Amino acid sequence: MEVTAYKTDMEFxxxxxxxxxxxxxxxxxxxxxxxxxxSMIHVNYVERAVSIQTTVQVxxxxxxxxxxxxxxxxxxxxDDFGVVHSANTARCIGCSNCVMACPFGVPIKEExxxxxxxxxxxxxxxxxxxxxxxxxxxxxQALFYGTREEISRMRPNSTPVxxxxxxxxxxxxxxxxxxxxxxxxxKVH
Amino acid sequence: xxxxxxxxALLVALVVTLACVVISFYGSRKLQNFDPAxxxxxxxxxxxxxxxxxxxxVWLQRPPTWMYFxxxxxxxxxxxxxxxxxxxxxxxxxxxxxxxxxxPRGKKRWIAHFLLAxxxxxxxxxxxxxxxxxxxxxxxxxxxxxxxxxxxYYANFFGFQVMSFKLGSVMAFLIFHALTWxxxxxxAGAVFFMVRRMTNAxxxxxxxxxxxxxxxxxxxxxxxxxxxxxxxxxFMKGMAYDFMAVTHAISVILFLVWIPFGKFFHIIQxxxxxxxxxxxxxxxxxxxxxxxxxxxxxxxxxxxxxxxTVTQQLGFDFTLENGSSHLDFSPEGxxxxxxxxxxxxxxxxxxxFG
Numbered sequence: 001m002e003v004t005a006y007k008t009d010m011e012f013x014x015x016x017x018x019x020x021x022x023x024x025x026x027x028x029x030x031x032x033x034x035x036x037x038x039s040m041i042h043v044n045y046v047e048r049a050v051s052i053q054t055t056v057q058v059x060x061x062x063x064x065x066x067x068x069x070x071x072x073x074x075x076x077x078x079d080d081f082g083v084v085h086s087a088n089t090a091r092c093i094g095c096s097n098c099v100m101a102c103p104f105g106v107p108i109k110e111e112x113x114x115x116x117x118x119x120x121x122x123x124x125x126x127x128x129x130x131x132x133x134x135x136x137x138x139x140x141q142a143l144f145y146g147t148r149e150e151i152s153r154m155r156p157n158s159t160p161v162x163x164x165x166x167x168x169x170x171x172x173x174x175x176x177x178x179x180x181x182x183x184x185x186x187k188v189h
Numbered sequence: 190x191x192x193x194x195x196x197x198a199l200l201v202a203l204v205v206t207l208a209c210v211v212i213s214f215y216g217s218r219k220l221q222n223f224d225p226a227x228x229x230x231x232x233x234x235x236x237x238x239x240x241x242x243x244x245x246x247v248w249l250q251r252p253p254t255w256m257y258f259x260x261x262x263x264x265x266x267x268x269x270x271x272x273x274x275x276x277x278x279x280x281x282x283x284x285x286x287x288x289x290x291x292x293p294r295g296k297k298r299w300i301a302h303f304l305l306a307x308x309x310x311x312x313x314x315x316x317x318x319x320x321x322x323x324x325x326x327x328x329x330x331x332x333x334x335x336x337x338x339x340x341x342y343y344a345n346f347f348g349f350q351v352m353s354f355k356l357g358s359v360m361a362f363l364i365f366h367a368l369t370w371x372x373x374x375x376x377a378g379a380v381f382f383m384v385r386r387m388t389n390a391x392x393x394x395x396x397x398x399x400x401x402x403x404x405x406x407x408x409x410x411x412x413x414x415x416x417x418x419x420x421x422x423x424f425m426k427g428m429a430y431d432f433m434a435v436t437h438a439i440s441v442i443l444f445l446v447w448i449p450f451g452k453f454f455h456i457i458q459x460x461x462x463x464x465x466x467x468x469x470x471x472x473x474x475x476x477x478x479x480x481x482x483x484x485x486x487x488x489x490x491x492x493x494x495x496x497x498t499v500t501q502q503l504g505f506d507f508t509l510e511n512g513s514s515h516l517d518f519s520p521e522g523x524x525x526x527x528x529x530x531x532x533x534x535x536x537x538x539x540x541x542f543g
Binding site: 186 | 526534
């Protein structure tokens with residue numbers, strides 16, 4: 001973690017309306033070395049009874065991560081690049097506080113390991129200057145990893161937004177969501 | 190970073206350390222059974238105790254940790270006390286003594302961790318009471334003066350005789366070399382993890398030298414020099430004994446002083462896992478929370494309610510306009526809500542893509 005080639009001009013841009021539910025990202029995610037070859041990305045139907053719409057969710061890497069703050073074992077940490085890392089295997093006590101408190105529903109409690117695991121933006125790749133696995137395979141660019149210039153060229157009618165409102169709580173994140181041009185935030189409820 | 194002194198923690202740590210000094214003073218029969226050669230180790234041990242208790246108390250004061258700590262003891266001491274006590278003991282044997290939770294993460298990992306942990310815990314159980322003068326060995330005066338009989342050795346705890354064995358017996362060999370066996374266990378485990386940390390790409394990307402590699406290096410130095418102390422006089426005519434003794438002392442004291450701050454603190458933290466198990470078990474008895482979106486049970490209602498309190502204490506407020514909370518939704522429900530809100534925003538923007 002000390003010597004890295006992490007590219008600070010590269011950012012993650014998510015557009016769940018573009019998700020076609022192909023699950024290529026799930027397969028790619030399982031290639032990530034830092035997950036121990038276990039897929040951590042979420043692809044699920046939004047309301048299966050009325051729609052075939054799927055949604056894709058990576059860790060949003062919050063500026064003030066609730067998961068880390070509610071962890072009773074100090075197992076989750078955020079590094080200098082703003083990447084919120086998966087639970088420290090020696091410390092995590094498998095209590096699921098992070099799983100239940102994450103406003104985006106990201107961390108996964110692996111019951112068999114009695115431990116939490118989550119997306120850490122393919123740190124083995126991003127720390128070496130590469131793109132996260134999921135973003136390299138997404139055919140519809142629901143998941144895109146690149147510079148702000150690239151995304152503004154590709155999506156001239158959209159604005160990246162990283163502010164989310166959950167009732168009384170405003171959460172800002174490292175990962176962006178592509179919203180209609182001029183948007184400043186996404187109100188979830 | 191919060192650097193001010195935590196008075197509560199300081200007070201508890203001071204009281205416990207002083208109590209240990211008093212117990213050790215009288216336990217060693219007013220230092221009669223105390224081994225002065227271990228004086229440096231004594232200060233290292235006392236510092237580790239003070240630092241360990243201090244950090245533990247600071248840690249406990251964090252809202253989520255305090256919630257689990259409070260709830261665990263509340264459940265243990267309410268209702269069926271002995272049922273809980275049995276569960277506590279059984280779960281401790283399974284997960285603390287045998288670290289069973291590591292087995293599904295990897296069979297070899299579990300074996301290596303079991304060897305490493307067993308070696309460390311056995312070494313603690315031997316060296317700490319020896320250093321504090323709680324345990325000492327004496328030669329039976331009657332057999333010692335009679336050249337015709339096998340000499341008898343006594344092991345004493347707090348000055349009370351607890352067992353005896355004959356010198357030269359198998360028992361004597363096993364007891365006198367107990368730390369040798371521990372060293373081999375630690376070396377086997379630590380070398381396995383060292384190799385793993387140098388070859389696993391995921392670990393290479395996320396590990397730090399001081400957080401992950403240095404603890405293993407330190408354990409290997411301690412064990413190798415510890416073995417060297419024995420093998421130096423047993424097989425090498427005392428060669429390099431001083432070097433071994435000094436290196437061993439320095440590495441052990443570094444290890445002790447570091448327990449409260451570094452990776453080794455997980456040894457002290459781990460019992461919290463047992464608390465989390467009791468919390469979940471008791472929560473399930475009290476009822477599950479159902480996600481308003483998926484309509485399925487996803488966690489215990491106790492957990493959801495406690496998390497609302499803990500997040501509030503930490504300065505987060507997920508209360509919604511209708512009085513309910515974002516935390517009432519399951520992880521899948523939360524993901525779907527986000528997608529629905531996003532869809533609505535896109536529809537209002539007049540274009541699904543852009």
